[in-house]
Amino acid sequence: MLWLWVLLGVGTAIFVWAALIERNLFTVKYDSVAILPKGSRPIRVLHISDIHLAPWQKRKQSWISKLAELKIDLVIDTGDNLGHRDAIKPTLECLAPLIKIPGVFVNGSNDYYEPTVKNPFAYLSKPSSPGQQHRIDTETFTSGLEGGWLNLNNRSGELTVKGTRLGFIGLDDPHDQLADYGSIKEPKNVDVLIGVAHAPYLKVIEELGASDIIFAGHTHGGQVCLPGGRAIITNCDLPAKNARGLSGWETEKGYVFLNVCAGLGTSIFAPVRLFCRPEVRVLTLLPKN
Secondary structure (H helix, E strand, O other): OHHHHHHHHHHHHHHHHHHHHHHHOOEEEEEEEEEEOOOOOOEEEEEEOOOOEOOOOHHHHHHHHOHHHHOOOEEEEOOOOEOOOOOHHHHHHHHHHHHOOOEEEOOOHHHOEOOOOOOHHHHHOOOOOOOOOOEOOHHHHHHHHOOOEEEOOOOEEEEEEOOEEEEEEEOOOHHHOOOOOOOOOOOOOOOEEEEEOOOOOHHHHHHOOOOOEEEEOOOHHHOEOEOOOEOOOOOOOOOHHHOOEEEEEEEOOEEEEEEEOOOOOOOOOOOOOEOOOOEEEEEEEEEOO
């Protein structure tokens, strides 16, 4: 009988940690990759994703509002910023200091639809599906981001940052089949080509394979992981070992780096993180040797 009480105590402790503590332990992860032309100045990129903000999450809002203090040169937002139908105003407010910095963004499904209750165990067998959902005022939210950032939803664009001409090619959310792979023209005569998408499906990596690097989110890093941060699922067909961080891929279009951000939030209906702290990533782009 004692072992039942021990198991109950351990289970309760794990749940309390995952639901009340770890999901609020926001952190910044740092890495670097050499993809710039020789002689270029380094570019510090803030990769933010999967905020899933709800209006009552004041601690998260305060933390995000201070990220501009990291002395960032470029912001890349890979979507799922919203986590509640009433989150548009507070999300734009906490992102306001970052929107003053050059940046780009794409949407995730949660930027179009309210979150719904789903069976968490279904994720173990296959990626989630949209189902019946209520629309959010995406146009108002997108307009706010466009006040400072390039909208890359099935679009391309260019920015010059610290003397380096950056080209971007972006996809609307592949997870909800919104990506239009054939209609986007790649920028020409740029120093670096950057792909941006919410969900890092293998088809996305292949289609954006001509890029020097792809930025994506969606996976939540696995969200509930094994000890050591080993992901079990990615909610797409990306291998679990690549659920977060930097990796390299051989595609038919060439070799490309992939940077996956585990994100800052969770669905309000599954507010837990275990062995997977909420994060943003600062990736320094360096000149090639």
